Amino acid sequence: MQTLPSTLQEWLARLETMHPKAIDLGLQRVSEVKNRLGIHFDCPVITVGGTNGKGSTCAMLESILLQAGYRVGLYTSPHLLDFNERARINGEPVSDDALVEQFAAVEAQRGEVSLTYFEFTTLAILRLFAQAGLDAVILEVGLGGRLDAVNAIDADVAIVTSVDIDHTEYLGDTRDKIGFEKAGIFRPGRAAICGDPVPPQSLIDHAQAIGADLWLFGRDFNYSGDKQQWNYGGRGQRRNSLGYPSLRGANQLLNASAALAALEALRHRLPVGAQEVRNGLVLVELPGRFQVLPGRPSVILDVAHNPHAAATLGQNLDNMGFFPYTWAVFGAMQDKDVAGVVAQLKDRVDHWCLTGLPLPRAATAERLRQALADAGVAPSNTPGAERTVQAFDSPWEAFVHARNRAGENDRIAVFGSFLTVAGVMEGMRSKRPL
Structure with a gap:
């Protein structure tokens, strides 16, 4: 038995x-x-x-x-x-x-x-x-x-x-x-x-x-x-x-x-x-759905992982008013329409922090980088550049990079797979160092 x-x-x-x-x-x-x-x-x-x-x-x-x-x-x-x-x-x-x-x-x-x-x-x-x-x-x-x-x-x-x-x-x-x-x-x-x-x-x-x-x-x-x-x-x-x-x-x-x-x-x-x-x-409360956290820089958590949701996220970002720079922490599954998501948000993001996720079916950060390149996002990764694309092993590492480099009047949008948002939320919950 x-x-x-x-x-x-x-x-x-x-x-x-x-x-x-x-x-x-x-x-x-x-x-x-x-x-x-x-x-x-x-x-x-x-x-x-x-x-x-x-x-x-x-x-x-x-x-x-x-x-x-x-x-x-x-x-x-x-x-x-x-x-x-x-x-x-x-x-x-x-x-x-x-x-x-x-x-x-x-x-x-x-x-x-x-x-x-x-x-x-x-x-x-x-x-x-x-x-x-x-x-x-x-x-x-x-x-x-x-x-x-x-x-x-x-x-x-x-x-x-x-x-x-x-x-x-x-x-x-x-x-x-x-x-x-x-x-x-x-x-x-x-x-x-x-x-x-x-x-x-x-x-x-x-x-x-x-x-x-x-x-x-x-x-x-x-x-x-x-x-x-x-x-x-x-x-x-x-x-x-x-x-x-x-x-x-x-x-x-x-x-x-x-x-x-x-x-x-x-x-x-x-x-x-x-x-x-x-x-x-x-x-009503619901974590991870255009959830704007208190403090500066502004941090937005959103489980937008398909083009329809990404379009809504883009509209919501537009409605927030002016921010000098927008940082994105983005991770996705490889079976998602990554190109469709990128197309909705590429003109609203200045600095992309791409992340892998802890699942075999996750898209690698390099695959996401290629999707950005295919969409015409041409970054310059030199210090002080106004548009950057960088890859990280985990959502928390990507978020820490964005958090440490964003100005207090900037904003950081964490979006894509539930695992992207969860990785950042878990880091915050366990009070990992920034």
Whole structure:
């Protein structure tokens, strides 16, 4: 009889080697084990998919519902620093012991079914939520939608925040192909909310084909506002004189509108007052999404890792006002559209600090340097040069270089892979010397 791991870290190390593929899309395996575990929810479930904006939308939903006094479970991925970030109950990460208990339960029921790391951990967290006596569950969908493990759950409301090009090797290379995959989280007769202002026709067609109750931005819900406040308008509900979400960025009103549309669709099961919406939006927090740290030089953390997110980051940087120089700490996975990300930001960055990342599928700093050269970024690395490109082994080393050379009126944008932002956050948390 095998001995099961006793700590969370031991479990996670084991799960990384249990399945032959890191990503193996499909619902058959996860659905079979889900049924054996008897996972079901009596409370409303909201799933949130999309290319970008998922994390922000989930965080706003959680914050508003917590302000309304509900017991809320939130599942997101990936994490930045600690695995426990993926599972929150009432705004707090769950404990190691709670996760270890659920991992053992999944292991006991999976039998001969081989599960990926993501499938196994998703099932454990779903079972934890199902047993926690919650009033609402919010589930961020991982890669795609249709074949993602989270889609084994039939949600009461499904949100697709945006559709753009990413993960082309799994989802296809056009917005129409990707839109079809994202729309796979919609369910017949249930609210299907799309926050993308220009949704691909495939998403609309799929929602209509299955008989989902499709809510489109601009048709079924929208927003308006000025510099001081904004208003939400839905099918039968208005929210006026709202403060702007504390999450910074140009797209956050789109995300907030989609969240409020979901709450409107659930208003008879999860009623939420006007002040609770206001408080929830003002108090919401989400690390690594255009997160501006206090102090000088300004430091911005943003997990923008595809061209769509990079374009939003560029717009947000423009809205910050004037800075003499912008330093970039940039690391990415090799399967990402690095050229597309660079194209959005090359004219906004003066000094590039490129970094490798601790994963085999990460792009090397030299590959990133080549992408910059291909985009026409021609640096001069002589002392005092106004445009430089340098390579480093880790995000923290790249950040230390930028921090030590930036003037107090400059800014440092840390972006790309979650691991880029996490590497800098971990250095700050452990108070490594600058």
